[in-house]
Amino acid sequence: MRKGIVLAAAVLAVCALPMAAAADEAPKKIAMICDSSINDGGWGTACYNAMVQACEERGWEYECTDNISQNEYYDSIASYCMLGVDMIYAPGNQYTDAVLQAAEDYPDIAFALLNGAVTTPDEAVNGNVTSMLPDAQQIGWIAGAMAGLMSETGTIAFIGGMELDTTLGKYAGYTEAAQFVAAAEGKEITVLDPVYAGSFDASDKGIEFAKAMIEQGADVFFGDASAVDSGARQAIDEANKEAGEVKIYDIAQPADFLGQNECIITSQVTDNSAMIAVTMEGVENGDLGGETIFGSLQNGGLSAGAISDLVPAEVQEKYNTYIQQMIDGEFMAE
Amino acid sequence: MSFVSNLLLASVRMAVPLLLIALGELYSERAGMVNIGLEGLAAIGSLVGFLTCFISGSTWVGILCGALVGIAVNMIYAFATVTLCANHTVYGMAINILAPALASFIYRIFFGSGSDLSQITLMKTINIPILKDIPIIGPLLFSQTPMVYLAFLLVILTGFFFTKTQAGLNYRAVGENPKAAATLGINVIRTKYLACVICGALSGIGGAYLTTCYSNTYTEGNISGRGFIALAAVIFGRWSGGGILAACLFFGFCDALQIRLQVASVGIPYQFFQMIPYVATVIALTVIGSGKSGPKAAGKPYRKEER
Numbered sequence A: 001m002r003k004g005i006v007l008a009a010a011v012l013a014v015c016a017l018p019m020a021a022a023a024d025e026a027p028k029k030i031a032m033i034c035d036s037s038i039n040d041g042g043w044g045t046a047c048y049n050a051m052v053q054a055c056e057e058r059g060w061e062y063e064c065t066d067n068i069s070q071n072e073y074y075d076s077i078a079s080y081c082m083l084g085v086d087m088i089y090a091p092g093n094q095y096t097d098a099v100l101q102a103a104e105d106y107p108d109i110a111f112a113l114l115n116g117a118v119t120t121p122d123e124a125v126n127g128n129v130t131s132m133l134p135d136a137q138q139i140g141w142i143a144g145a146m147a148g149l150m151s152e153t154g155t156i157a158f159i160g161g162m163e164l165d166t167t168l169g170k171y172a173g174y175t176e177a178a179q180f181v182a183a184a185e186g187k188e189i190t191v192l193d194p195v196y197a198g199s200f201d202a203s204d205k206g207i208e209f210a211k212a213m214i215e216q217g218a219d220v221f222f223g224d225a226s227a228v229d230s231g232a233r234q235a236i237d238e239a240n241k242e243a244g245e246v247k248i249y250d251i252a253q254p255a256d257f258l259g260q261n262e263c264i265i266t267s268q269v270t271d272n273s274a275m276i277a278v279t280m281e282g283v284e285n286g287d288l289g290g291e292t293i294f295g296s297l298q299n300g301g302l303s304a305g306a307i308s309d310l311v312p313a314e315v316q317e318k319y320n321t322y323i324q325q326m327i328d329g330e331f332m333a334e
Numbered sequence B: 001m002s003f004v005s006n007l008l009l010a011s012v013r014m015a016v017p018l019l020l021i022a023l024g025e026l027y028s029e030r031a032g033m034v035n036i037g038l039e040g041l042a043a044i045g046s047l048v049g050f051l052t053c054f055i056s057g058s059t060w061v062g063i064l065c066g067a068l069v070g071i072a073v074n075m076i077y078a079f080a081t082v083t084l085c086a087n088h089t090v091y092g093m094a095i096n097i098l099a100p101a102l103a104s105f106i107y108r109i110f111f112g113s114g115s116d117l118s119q120i121t122l123m124k125t126i127n128i129p130i131l132k133d134i135p136i137i138g139p140l141l142f143s144q145t146p147m148v149y150l151a152f153l154l155v156i157l158t159g160f161f162f163t164k165t166q167a168g169l170n171y172r173a174v175g176e177n178p179k180a181a182a183t184l185g186i187n188v189i190r191t192k193y194l195a196c197v198i199c200g201a202l203s204g205i206g207g208a209y210l211t212t213c214y215s216n217t218y219t220e221g222n223i224s225g226r227g228f229i230a231l232a233a234v235i236f237g238r239w240s241g242g243g244i245l246a247a248c249l250f251f252g253f254c255d256a257l258q259i260r261l262q263v264a265s266v267g268i269p270y271q272f273f274q275m276i277p278y279v280a281t282v283i284a285l286t287v288i289g290s291g292k293s294g295p296k297a298a299g300k301p302y303r304k305e306e307r
Helices: A002-025 A043-058 A070-082 A093-105 A136-150 A165-184 A203-215 A227-243 A272-284 A313-328 B003-030 B038-056 B059-083 B088-111 B137-142 B146-164 B166-176 B178-183 B188-214 B226-236 B241-264 B270-274 B276-288
Strands: A029-033 A061-065 A087-091 A110-114 A129-134 A155-160 A220-224 A249-252 A264-270 A292-295 A302-304
Touching (some): A029 A070, A129 A272, A155 A203, A165 A220, A203 B241, A227 A249, B003 B146, B003 B166, B038 B059, B038 B088, B038 B226, B146 B188, B178 B188, B226 B276, B241 B276
């Protein structure tokens, strides 16, 4: 009897070996949720592309669900967890509560939260949440420096989707950099109060906001609002076309979108793929996270994108000097 | 241009898709069909309008295809509610669930799950010489896309049809008392199907307007509750073309106002302005919403053999 049990156990073990090996060899999976569209030409697009790039580099498989509403955040995450993904990628501060809840319910899965707070990983009871945190102030600086240099009317604008902490941080950085740079140029800059569409997919609101802000004299725009930004760019392009020249500009984010619309003069670029890849590497080594990964100009997590020919050469030179000062920690230091 | 002039222009821009969808609902309700599936019909119209415009390069093809797909999808509602005498609300809601999901599915089939932003060239504005230069009214009424002119023309034709023609009176009779209408020789079933065709077409056109005349990109969820606002506009407009026009302009005005006040604000929390359209709607429906009700047989199934 005992022999029989041992034999059966041995057979099972032999049978299980190839299965275990196959499981080890199976590519790991990541799933992304997003409340905007991955085709929005802005935030959703950049975050999706970053995940795809990281997956291609590390041989992971990926899934994505976009255009989900707030009440679907948790259910979408939980569905992927039940399907057996190794990691959930939630690109936005607004997913924090859903991620923390799911991280508690699914302790063996890693969660990567883009724009989470520094304290978010500590709030996860199972220590399986990684916060990827690009420096919002520096993001604002990168856009604000260009806005301060390029504005001729002395009025610049900012459009937000929702009033998130990171959005407020970007607006603050945008304002201080624009005013600092403009002062150095002997100009005065007025930054219009931030406006919020209340969602990230209302491109029509972007159109109307941009039209209204152009009427207020704004000639450089920056936004943190996904498809709303695409609508704003449409309105800017239309205004430029009507004027017969490109005199109103937009600064895109968080990837290099130069060429997508005529009005885009540069982009603030966040290397989300590098931060995702770091989290993936941890998962491959059995580490489910629990830390905050910072993205900054200093570590290459943030950068300025390509600059349009609409920006005069001497302005480009000044801008690049400011960017170097930001990297060196000397910007606005005096 | 002044603040007021730009505000009114924005109001018209935001009111036209509402107007087209609400007129569709008017034709539906006048024949006794309470179709709450407008959101879904506009969603599928928006996608198909964008897609066909993207492929063909013609905004008119986009508008036409938006209308056709609106009709096709609304035939599900028509068959269920007219032929099978099913509950209007249930099938309207079913359309609201089915059609946006179908739009999302078609979009992914065509564009894949890639991340390129697809853009189209919008319908051109037609400027009517001399008239467009009239202050305030000029840009408002004489410098718009042909779809805006058609929407306004439709309001006039609708008012005329329902009040001045025999066909319009027969049509209204179906919504008021279908059995009495049938005894007078009016084909009730055919009128109800016709109502669904018109409602589907106009709702689809309303959706297609958004992606061929307003925004040059397609975003899932771009209807943003316009189908439900249009439903409210029909009640607010007391089931008349002119009333619906006024209601849609009012809703468009409130939305345009909150956007412009956000931009112009100094230190006032933006949430205060975002409340304006909703508060105004509640007040308006409270003040104007009582009194005369809609067609008597609205939402009731019509069974020929029933006493």
